C-alpha cells in the first residue's frame with residue numbers, strides 16, 4: 001500500500017481542485033496527457049475503400065463509406081474520459097457523428113439488445129445497444145479541433161465517455177447488433193463486462209492487478 005502511495009506521489013500529476021473532485025471516479029488520477037494505448041500496430045487506410053459495416057440483427061446490412069458518413073449531421077461533445085489503467089482526462093473535445101444520428105438511417109431489429117463493436121486489428125468490445133443511443137456516444141474523427149491522429153484512432157473511433165475507455169474502440173470498422181451479450185477482447189481476458197468508472201467496474205472475478213502506474217510508461221501526447 002505504501003509503495004502505491006509513493007508511486008502515485010512521484011507522478012507529478014496536477015492536483016485535483018476540490019470543485020472538480022466529484023468528477024474523478026474512485027481510484028483514478030487526473031492527467032493533462034493523452035496516453036496512447038492499444039494492442040498491435042496503428043493501421044493505415046485507403047479511404048476510397050474504407051467502410052463501416054452495420055450487420056447482425058438488422059433488416060438490411062449496410063456498408064457505409066467515409067464520404068457517406070461525413071454527410072450526416074455533425075455533433076460536438078465535451079466529456080471526461082477514464083481509462084482502466086487509472087488515468088482520467090477532463091474536458092476532452094470531440095467532433096463526429098452521433099451513433100444515434102447514424103441509426104436513424106438504419107433498420108436495427110428491436111430484439112438487438114447488445115452490440116459488438118469491431119475494430120482494427122481484430123479488436124472487439126461489447127456494449128448494450130442502449131449505451132450507443134446516449135447523447136454523447138460518438139463516432140469521432142476530430143479531437144480538440146484537429147483531425148484525430150492515427151494513433152488515437154483516425155479515421156474513426158468510438159467515444160463512449162460513460163464507460164472505461166477500452167470500450168471506445170479506435171479504428172472502428174463495424175457494429176454488429178446481437179440479441180445475446182458476448183464478450184469482446186478485454187472482456188474475455190477478465191475486464192468487467194459493464195465497465196462503469198463510478199462503480200469502479202474494472203475487472204470481473206478476481207483482480208487482474210494492473211500496475212497503478214502502467215499508463216505512465218506509455219506513449220502519450
Ligand SMILES: Nc1nc2c(c(=O)[nH]1)N[C@H]1C(S)=C(S)[C@@H](COP(=O)(O)O)O[C@H]1N2
Nearest residue numbers: 035036037038039119120123152166169170
Ligand atoms: N482498435 C482498438 N481500439 C482500442 C484499443 C485497441 O487495442 N484497439 N485499446 C482500447 C484501450 S484499452 C484504451 S484505454 C483506449 C485508448 O485510447 P487512446 O490511445 O486514444 O488514449 O483505446 C481503446 N480502443
Ligand SMILES: [Mo]
Nearest residue numbers: 037083084166
Ligand atoms: Mo485501456
